[in-house]
Amino acid sequence: MRVDVITTREELNRLRKNWDDLYEKDPEAQFFLSWTFLSSYVRRYEDAWSILAARPGPPGSPYVALLPLRLRTRLNKKTGFCHNEINMAGNYAADYAGIVCSPGYAQRAIPALARHLMKMNWAKLHLENLRMSEKRRRLLLDNLVDKRLTAQKVARFNKTDNVDNCVCPATELPGDWDSYLERKTSSNTRQKIRRFLRKLDGSDEFRITNADASTIDRDIGIILEMWRIKWAPRKGSLLPGLIRSNRILFKDAFESGTLFLPILWQRDKPLGGLAFLVDDVKKTMLFHLAGRDETANDIPSGLVLHAYCIRRAIEQGFRVYDFLRGNETYKYSYGVEETTIHCFLVKTRTGRNLGDRLDARSVGSVLEQATKFHEAGNLTNAENAYRQILEVNSRHARTLYGLGQLLAARSDHWSAVDTFASLVEVAPNSVKAWSRLALEYQALGRHADAAHAFRKVLELNPELPGAQYGLGRSLIQLRQVDEAAKILSSVQEKADKPVDPVLRAKTRLQLQKLKEDASPCYIKREPTKTSLPAVEHAGA
Structure with missing residues (x-):
């Protein structure tokens, strides 16, 4: 039994005939599992819903069981670490949940769906409002038994009204x-x-x-x-x-x-x-x-x-x-x-996701939270969140940039260089990425590398004053004073374009220092002429 994961609106629309056929034949199916209800409801959660679809045949063959799910991302505000939780797709609008399944395939298809759940990255699985026969429920739960997990039945009793919502x-x-x-x-x-x-x-x-x-x-x-x-x-x-x-x-x-x-x-x-x-x-x-x-x-x-x-x-x-x-x-x-109906909570013993990594679909929301931590000055939490994203996607450009900024602010320039070096591989045309890398090289005194990075910036934006100033500084350290003076002078001479007054002042100071240090490295001396006494010739 193969399990496919359907995550796009186009795939869901193509599934309708197959879904409607299963729904009509399944005696346990109910309205909240219909294509009509769920295809409309999941629009509220684009990029967070999925359908696990089991098929006994080759790709393209009809599915015999469908399990609709919804992903949620949860944050530990104390640590910045995030985890994922999976809900049945219709919760909290649907009173009932379950699996649409061809009756003759339940014995094979439902365990296959459960095994696929065990391959996913989550810390909590909320099996809420299951309206399923005891047989189907056991086929699902028995295949979610694992030493990494705990499972408990959850009551839904409203004490205020004395109402049992199960x-x-x-x-x-x-x-x-x-x-x-x-x-x-x-x-x-x-x-x-x-x-x-x-x-x-x-x-x-x-x-x-x-x-x-x-x-x-x-x-x-x-x-x-x-x-x-x-x-x-x-x-x-x-x-x-x-x-x-x-x-x-x-x-x-x-x-x-x-x-x-x-x-x-x-x-x-x-x-x-x-x-x-x-x-x-x-x-x-x-x-x-x-x-x-x-x-x-x-x-x-x-x-x-x-x-x-x-x-x-x-x-x-x-x-x-x-x-x-x-x-x-x-x-x-x-x-x-x-x-x-029945409600169960299955969760990891550690509180961290299975596989100890985020579901890739939660990257956007985790980055948003990491950015908020970063802007608030909570660098430890921000770094934890950034690194969780990079465990999922080591080439995520915005995360690399944010982490690089954070490391630079901590003066961890070696790590910042590694991060921005990874970023320029991902985004070779990013002026910001090359600029950040160049500045981190300068902070480490690696001026040849810094000069190379600044030249990359100027290839992308030839008239960028900040990059010209940075290149000039590194060239001074490399004793390439003539080129440094030429580049720094061009910053000073930009009368037609506005230059930040602070940058202009810093450039002026660098040029002044160059002039003061302009003596040659050795002094050429003329040979000394020795005065000799006059020689009188004999017979004079």
Whole structure:
């Protein structure tokens, strides 16, 4: 069994027919594993989602199992080290998660997917809201056993509301409305439903509308505002994000034809609304969110809306009315049965990624954090983050530049030279890279190397005053004073272009020093003429 990793939108789009076929045939598949839901949802996490796709045949053959995942990058603010966590792709919008799998291949495909997970770089694997049979769950978990890992089951119990969010009530729908009422509801509930639906059906005061293209924005706004008012005290700072996320979810679902959003009105006043995700393949209506006017008491909006929706679902041939996660008491008025989902956390014992390196897709976010550390002067954390990136990609240009700057600031010039030397191999046309390398060579007194690097800078930008000044300084140290004087003079003479006043002043000082030191290395002396006494010739 081979496992491919799908990470691009183009690959995902090409997968649709294969995915839809698997989804229709898989009895354990549910709406949150559909191509329709996930292809829309993962757009929020571009470059962070992936699909593990198992195939028994050669490349190009149909896949028999799909595991949708999402990558997250976490930071230890004390150390600067990052690790990766993997979530099921639909979390936190999806109530259920799992694997789409051809029934006849589960025994081979699911262990293959688990083995591939073990090859990936992560420190935590969140297996949240698994709606899978015991057999499939064991095939997955048993193949994630490793001495490097620990695994634990996680409860999702809301103590405040006394609600177990791993319990999922749903009711199977019979073929007609009367059968549902007789078989699924108590006599008291049945009487209430019939009375209030009669009131609704024959009323000029009360009505229910279903969102369409002309009302969708209004209706989403109505239900989310009611929901906001109810939950604002509890959700606090999370509320804006939750509203934004649900608004996107509803709009996407409406565009794909999988949203049903009825609003109950009293004349022109909205009393309440329900939002459903509709699965036409599995013939399931999934109740996602409710909002109601808590001050209105003329009619029980929740009861009326659910009764209306169940009746409509039966009329349209739906087989399941799913209340999703949470065993709230009111759900049991509608003849539900419970399904239990499971949550597990698998994590490394060390807290570091398997393979002790980052997932390559997290490089961008780690670099962003490293830069923040660097700018804040937290050089230890910045260096740790930079080096984690280079373990994944030793030729990552921006990281090499940042690390080189950091090392230079610490006066670790030998390491800075090695870093910038690697950078100019990666980015040979980078003026900044060559300039930094040249300055580090100067700091080490390696003036021949510095001069070479400055000449590279000037090949790329011949009129760069800083590089001309730097080259002049190194040439002075190399005793190439004539060329140094010529280059430094050209900086001073740049009347047509602005030169930094500090650089101009430094250049002037270097030229002055050259003039003061301009005596020849030896003094040529004329031969001394010796005065001799006059010789008188004999007979003079």
